[in-house]
Amino acid sequence: MFSLRTAGPAQQTVDPYGAPGSGRSTLISVVTIVVILFSWWLVTHLELVRPLFLPSPEMVIAKFNKIACTEHYFQRLMVFIGARADVTAECEGFSEHTLLEHTLWSLYRVFTSFFLAVITAVPIGISMGMNRMARGVFDPPIEFYRPIPPLAYLPLTIIWFGIGDFSKIFLIFLACFAPLAINARAGVRSVSIEQIHAAYSMGASKNQVIWQVVIKAALPEILTGMRVAIAFGWTTLVAAEMVAAKAGLGVMVLNAARFLATDIVFLGIVVIGLIAFAFDLLMRRIEKLLVPWKGKM
Amino acid sequence: MTEILRLDNIGVVFPSITGGGSVHALEKVNLNFSEDEFVVALGASGCGKTTLLNVIAGFIPPTFGQITHMGEPVLGPGRDRGVVFQKHALFPWFNVVENTEFGLKLQGIKHEERRRIARENLNLVGLSEFETYPVYQLSGGMQQRVGLARALTTNPDMLLMDEPLGALDAFTRENMQELILQVWKKTKKVVFFITHSVEEALFMATRLIVMSPRPGRITHEYSLDFSAEYFDTGDARKIKSASKFIKVREEVLSIIYGEEMEK
Numbered sequence: 036m037f038s039l040r041t042a043g044p045a046q047q048t049v050d051p052y053g054a055p056g057s058g059r060s061t062l063i064s065v066v067t068i069v070v071i072l073f074s075w076w077l078v079t080h081l082e083l084v085r086p087l088f089l090p091s092p093e094m095v096i097a098k099f100n101k102i103a104c105t106e107h108y109f110q111r112l113m114v115f116i117g118a119r120a121d122v123t124a125e126c127e128g129f130s131e132h133t134l135l136e137h138t139l140w141s142l143y144r145v146f147t148s149f150f151l152a153v154i155t156a157v158p159i160g161i162s163m164g165m166n167r168m169a170r171g172v173f174d175p176p177i178e179f180y181r182p183i184p185p186l187a188y189l190p191l192t193i194i195w196f197g198i199g200d201f202s203k204i205f206l207i208f209l210a211c212f213a214p215l216a217i218n219a220r221a222g223v224r225s226v227s228i229e230q231i232h233a234a235y236s237m238g239a240s241k242n243q244v245i246w247q248v249v250i251k252a253a254l255p256e257i258l259t260g261m262r263v264a265i266a267f268g269w270t271t272l273v274a275a276e277m278v279a280a281k282a283g284l285g286v287m288v289l290n291a292a293r294f295l296a297t298d299i300v301f302l303g304i305v306v307i308g309l310i311a312f313a314f315d316l317l318m319r320r321i322e323k324l325l326v327p328w329k330g331k332m
Numbered sequence: 333m334t335e336i337l338r339l340d341n342i343g344v345v346f347p348s349i350t351g352g353g354s355v356h357a358l359e360k361v362n363l364n365f366s367e368d369e370f371v372v373a374l375g376a377s378g379c380g381k382t383t384l385l386n387v388i389a390g391f392i393p394p395t396f397g398q399i400t401h402m403g404e405p406v407l408g409p410g411r412d413r414g415v416v417f418q419k420h421a422l423f424p425w426f427n428v429v430e431n432t433e434f435g436l437k438l439q440g441i442k443h444e445e446r447r448r449i450a451r452e453n454l455n456l457v458g459l460s461e462f463e464t465y466p467v468y469q470l471s472g473g474m475q476q477r478v479g480l481a482r483a484l485t486t487n488p489d490m491l492l493m494d495e496p497l498g499a500l501d502a503f504t505r506e507n508m509q510e511l512i513l514q515v516w517k518k519t520k521k522v523v524f525f526i527t528h529s530v531e532e533a534l535f536m537a538t539r540l541i542v543m544s545p546r547p548g549r550i551t552h553e554y555s556l557d558f559s560a561e562y563f564d565t566g567d568a569r570k571i572k573s574a575s576k577f578i579k580v581r582e583e584v585l586s587i588i589y590g591e592e593m594e595k
Binding site (some may be wrong): 198227229230232233234236237238239240243247248251252254285327328331332 | 335389390391408409411413416417418419421422423424425430434435438439466468482483485486492
């Protein structure tokens with residue numbers, strides 16, 4: 036997922052009076068992760084904490100194999116390529132679904148909500164940046180609901196939209212909406228008056244200024260908004276799946292907690308964390324590709 | 333000499349930022365620009381130089397008076413008046429040549445044609461080899477040269493430059509002065525150039541206007557020909573260190589300081 040790169044071919048001189056905190060930190064992060072994993076392993080193996088509170092890494096991995104039905108699928112693959120006669124391993128899953136199914140359900144909910152939020156919040160944010168009327172209309176509702184925790188208006192979405200998938204998607208949509216709109220608005224504001232004047236003096240119409248200058252200048256902050264929004268989406272997932280969801284990583288974690296299956300709780304958390312992290316890395320790549328000038332002008 | 337642009341009794345009044353009252357950024361400015369002129373506006377901060385440029389560019393409508401371009405009233409910014417800003421104001425999502433051709437793209441001119449014109453202008457400012465560079469990787473001087481090429485590409489008859497060399501180091505600045513003079517000579521644009529530097533103003537101007545603040549107005553005008561001397565000899569440093577040049581420089585400086593003292 037990330038390549039291990041050190042400071043360079045030769046050890047570089049550290050600049051004692053440079054900007055504080057410059058230099059690569061990848062290696063340090065890798066060491067941190069290793070230390071955390073090792074401490075986890077050590078603490079559980081010395082039996083300092085009961086498995087109910089902190090299951091060992093092996094237990095979580097075993098649980099992963101069980102819920103993800105790794106052996107079942109492996110055997111099916113072997114049968115498919117003709118290396119085995121039949122499938123003997125059962126597929127149990129958890130809460131009547133395999134880990135993959137839980138994951139796909141959650142991915143579907145988060146990304147549908149995120150997509151819907153992007154196509155609505157970004158245009159609204161841009162119009163807020165460019166139009167007094169739009170700013171006046173949208174600013175109060177967005178600023179009002181933004182700091183309210185999704186759990187607080189979860190009951191309302193259920194009363195209004197029922198317990199189906201729509202209310203879940205709506206909840207995550209709301210979580211994504213505010214950061215997208217606010218960043219798009221700030222992006223529009225980041226265009227310099229000189230850039231706008233330059234375009235006008237080269238004969239641009241107002242529409243051309245908006246589409247070919249303002250929106251392009253806003254792109255870096257729109258992408259930042261997307262990174263923030265998707266993180267909010269994952270944060271809200273468990274709350275969204277609290278009520279009447281059959282499958283999903285959030286449900287999986289909640290049900291597991293009810294049965295004190297700490298290892299499954301761990302597993303759910305790790306999967307959510309890894310997906311969110313992977314997506315963030317992807318977004319950073321996209322940023323480098325689409326807005327290489329970010330922070331350089 | 334054909335008159336290109338003319339300002340009659342221009343006044344600009346802004347509402348004061350601190351609340352009540354208003355600021356007279358410009359008062360009773362009369363100015364005209366004719367073919368082949370290089371007009372430089374010089375003055376201390378707040379004397380209305382930039383406001384004057386913005387009025388000519390069409391960014392600010394004057395509160396009083398009239399501004400006409402080739403006999404037609406100026407109602408807003410337009411392709412006939414190219415602008416070079418102090419901070420380049422380039423578009424970082426475009427590379428050098430894409431920035432340069434942007435004005436032609438806005439007009440819907442075909443790719444090959446606008447590339448050809450953009451390249452001609454990049455060649456004029458000595459950036460032919462950098463056309464595919466991202467603009468944020470260029471030095472300040474090179475960015476300003478892209479800004480100049482970009483302003484020339486729509487073929488305006490006036491070039492408005494708002495302290496284009498203000499952010500450059502002294503060495504680059506002197507080179508850019510010579511470059512701009514050469515571009516002016518080749519393209520025959522009417523130039524309106526703003527600066528803080530007396531030496532720069534004297535060296536480049538065919539006509540120098542000295543402005544004074546509160547209210548912003550033109551207090552002195554000079555006709556100069558140091559640039560003609562430069563085209564003859566090609567030695568900028570020699571001109572700037574000649575006693576004749578220093579004498580005029582001190583005279584202008586004493587005017588500016590004298591006005592400061594009165595305040």
